[in-house]
Amino acid sequence: MGYVRKTCPICGREFIVLKKVEEKAIYCTLKCLSTSRGEMRREKVSSFVPI
Numbered sequence: 733m734g735y736v737r738k739t740c741p742i743c744g745r746e747f748i749v750l751k752k753v754e755e756k757a758i759y760c761t762l763k764c765l766s767t768s769r770g771e772m773r774r775e776k777v778s779s780f781v782p783i
C-alpha cells in the first residue's frame with residue numbers, strides 16, 4: 733500500500749497518510765481539524781457582523 737506525505741495547513745507539520753485516504757486527510761490530527769472548523773465558523777460569524 734502506498735503512502736503520501738502531506739503538510740498540515742494548520743500547524744505546518746508533515747504527516748503521512750494512506751494514499752487511498754489522501755483526499756480526505758487534510759489535517760495531521762483531529763485537533764487541527766477542529767481548529768480549522770473553528771476558524772471557518774469565526775470567519776462566517778464575523779462576516780455577518782454589521783459595521
Ligand SMILES: [Zn+2]
Nearest residue numbers: 740743760764
Ligand atoms: Zn496539524
